[in-house]
């Protein structure tokens with residue numbers, strides 16, 4: 001199947017022409033500071049047309065456009081239920097009509113983390129598995145699940161895609177979602193700077209001199225032996241591991257796939273989470289494998305074909 005694929009990230013939009021498990025052409029458009037999705041549509045159209053030309057694909061063969069959004073989206077109705085303050089006008093736009101009029105193909109929209117799971121199962125770390133949990137560590141924490149080969153969606157399309165909002169600490173930090181002590185409030189990219197700054201000894205840490213505190217600087221400083229960085233990293237690992245056990249107990253997967261930019265430190269993260277899951281998750285049958293995602297930021301783009309082929 002030939003398809004168009006869009007991954008609507010908070011700061012950029014991944015654009016691709018895909019044929020089955022191959023990305024024929026791809027690029028990234030900056031979206032930071034854009035007032036609305038509507039204002040971005042002409043640029044998206046232009047970019048997808050350029051990629052179609054670059055890939056020498058026969059445009060008439062194209063069977064659909066798959067769009068991953070950082071939102072609660074119901075692929076069955078094409079409705080966007082919540083946009084987490086990104087692309088706030090998306091729910092009011094007639095995107096299916098735009099897609100049909102512009103490219104002559106149907107549009108399917110899905111939560112971006114669900115699309116990434118589809119991609120990893122189709123072409124990456126979860127190939128061959130029908131029962132999958134995927135955790136994406138980024139600004140927030142994405143957690144999604146597939147059971148018996150079907151993405152879990154639920155009555156309001158929010159089932160299993162709020163994995164980062166499962167609490168790990170009832171007395172913890174307030175979360176952007178309104179809950180308390182969510183995994184991403186305790187160890188997400190957005191909460192990390194605040195956690196680090198409150199850590200005893202922060203003023204003398206290498207983190208205090210870093211231009212910005214993100215997982216890259218945290219893991220680099222920890223690898224250099226910076227005490228505060230080592231302790232904050234340990235806390236993050238424990239939060240992610242606790243979140244993984246919760247998701248395993250909830251969804252009964254054979255495999256847990258962990259993705260996100262921080263997985264450049266997979267050699268530290270995966271063994272820690274695997275040990276914790278093996279020790280603490282329920283599983284009379286055995287324990288799920290914990291693996292690093294294989295596709296990086298191509299995962300959601302490669303979820304296009306399985307999403308478009310899914311019988312809803």
Ligand SMILES: [Zn+2]
Nearest residue numbers: 165175177182
């Ligand atoms: Zn939350």
